[in-house]
Amino acid sequence: MPRYAVFGLSLASDIEFPELTPAAEYGAPAAFRLRAPACPSSRNRWVLEIPRENGAPWLSVGRAGDAMLLRFHGVADFHFAHGGLDVEARPAPGASIDDVRWHFLDHVLPRALAASGRTVLHASAVETDRGALVFVGESGSGKSTLAASFCAAGARLLSDDGVLIDTEMRVVPAYPVHRLWPAALPVLGSASVLDSKEKQRRAPSASAWRTSSVPLFRVFVLAPHIPGREWIERASGAEAMLALVRQAYRLDPTDRDRAGAEFRFLGQLSAAFPALILAHPRTLADLQSVQIKICEFSS
Amino acid sequence: MPSAFSFARRVAVSPETLIRVVDGESVILNLKNESYYGLNDVGTAFWARLSTSPTIAAACELLAREFDAPPDRIRQDMQEFVEALAQRGLIAVACE
Numbered sequence: 001m002p003r004y005a006v007f008g009l010s011l012a013s014d015i016e017f018p019e020l021t022p023a024a025e026y027g028a029p030a031a032f033r034l035r036a037p038a039c040p041s042s043r044n045r046w047v048l049e050i051p052r053e054n055g056a057p058w059l060s061v062g063r064a065g066d067a068m069l070l071r072f073h074g075v076a077d078f079h080f081a082h083g084g085l086d087v088e089a090r091p092a093p094g095a096s097i098d099d100v101r102w103h104f105l106d107h108v109l110p111r112a113l114a115a116s117g118r119t120v121l122h123a124s125a126v127e128t129d130r131g132a133l134v135f136v137g138e139s140g141s142g143k144s145t146l147a148a149s150f151c152a153a154g155a156r157l158l159s160d161d162g163v164l165i166d167t168e169m170r171v172v173p174a175y176p177v178h179r180l181w182p183a184a185l186p187v188l189g190s191a192s193v194l195d196s197k198e199k200q201r202r203a204p205s206a207s208a209w210r211t212s213s214v215p216l217f218r219v220f221v222l223a224p225h226i227p228g229r230e231w232i233e234r235a236s237g238a239e240a241m242l243a244l245v246r247q248a249y250r251l252d253p254t255d256r257d258r259a260g261a262e263f264r265f266l267g268q269l270s271a272a273f274p275a276l277i278l279a280h281p282r283t284l285a286d287l288q289s290v291q292i293k294i295c296e297f298s299s
Numbered sequence: 300m301p302s303a304f305s306f307a308r309r310v311a312v313s314p315e316t317l318i319r320v321v322d323g324e325s326v327i328l329n330l331k332n333e334s335y336y337g338l339n340d341v342g343t344a345f346w347a348r349l350s351t352s353p354t355i356a357a358a359c360e361l362l363a364r365e366f367d368a369p370p371d372r373i374r375q376d377m378q379e380f381v382e383a384l385a386q387r388g389l390i391a392v393a394c395e
Contacts, residue, residue: 236322236324236339237320237321237322237323237324237325238321238324238325238326238337238338238339239324239337240321240322241319241321241326241337242326242335242337245326245328245335246335253333256315256330256333259328259330259333260317260328260330263317263319263326263328264317264319267319267321267326270319270321270322271321271322274322
C-alpha cells in the first residue's frame with residue numbers, strides 16, 4: 001500500500017491520495033481503507049449531531065459496537081477504534097471518491113487525532129522567519145484567505161484548516177492544500193471560479209509547503225471587524241483560552257478524560273502564547289495592510 | 300435578599316470541576332456536561348478565597364480587606380457568586 005505524510009503521520013492507504021506527499025517513513029502509523037458501501041444499521045448509538053446551516057444533517061457521531069462512527073450524510077461512514085488512526089470508509093450510494101477522500105482529510109482525521117490525545121484547532125498556520133503564526137477562527141472568519149495571503153508573500157503553509165500542536169508547542173504540518181472561497185482565489189494568483197459556491201482546493205508549490213514541524217510563535221484569534229476599533233488587540237487570559245477551547249476539534253463529548261487532558265493542554269498553551277484578537281476588515285484590498293499589522297505584532 | 304445558604308459553611312469544589320488560571324483570569328470546565336466558563340480577575344480572586352477558606356464568611360473577610368471594600372457589598376457579591384457556581388454544579392455548599 002502507498003504511504004503518505006499527513007499531520008505528522010505515515011498514512012497507509014489502499015487508494016491514492018494525489019494531494020499528499022508520498023513518505024515511506026515519516027511518523028506514527030495510520031491507515032485509510034475504502035470498503036463496500038455502508039449498510040443501514042439500527043445498532044449505532046449516536047452521541048452528537050451537527051446540522052448544516054440549512055438544518056439538514058451534516059455529521060452524526062456515534063458508536064458502532066466498540067468502534068467510533070462518523071457519518072457524513074450523503075458522503076460516507078467512517079469507522080475507527082476510539083483513540084485509533086486506522087480508518088475504514090464506507091461510501092454512501094452515489095458519493096464520489098474525491099469527496100470521501102477530502103472528508104477524510106478535512107474532517108475525519110482531525111477528529112480522530114483529537115480522540116487519540118492530540119490537540120487540533122480549527123485554524124490555519126503558516127511558517128514565517130519567527131516561527132509559526134496560527135490563525136484560529138470559526139468557519140468563514142477568513143483564516144484560509146489570511147494564510148494564503150501570507151503564502152503569496154513568501155511564507156510556507158503548515159495547514160489551511162486543522163492545526164495540530166504537539167506537546168512541545170510545535171505546529172505539525174497537515175497537508176498541502178489551500179481551500180478558498182471562489183472570490184478569494186485571486187489571493188493566490190488564480191482566477192475566480194464564478195460558477196461555483198464551493199470552496200476550491202489549490203495545492204501550494206513545493207517551496208510554499210513546510211514538511212516538518214515549526215515552533216509556535218503567535219496565536220491570533222479571528223473576530224468580526226468593528227469599524228473604529230484597533231485591528232489587533234491583546235486578548236484577556238480567559239478570553240484567549242475560551243477561544244482555543246471553542247475551536248478545538250472534539251470527537252466524543254462524553255469522553256471526560258480527553259476533555260480534561262485537552263483543557264490542561266490548552267491552559268498551558270494559552271499561558272505560554274498569549275493570544276491576540278485579530279478583527280480586520282474582510283476585504284481582499286486590506287490584506288496587505290493586515291499582514292503588515294500582524295508582522296508588527298510578530299517582531 | 301436572604302441567602303439560601305449559611306455563610307458559616309464552606310464550599311466544596313466538585314471533583315468534576317477543573318480550573319485554569321491564565322494571566323490573572325480563569326477558565327472553568329465542568330466535566331459533567333463539558334461546559335466552560337470564564338472568570339475575570341475579580342471572579343478569579345473570589346474563587347481563590349472561596350475554594351481555600353474554612354467558611355464562606357472567612358473568604359468574605361479576606362476579600363473585603365483585599366479589595367478595601369465594604370463587607371456588606373462583598374457578602375452580597377459572594378452570595379450571587381456562590382449561587383451561580385452552585386446552580387452550574389461547579390461547587391456545593393457543604394453541610395454543617
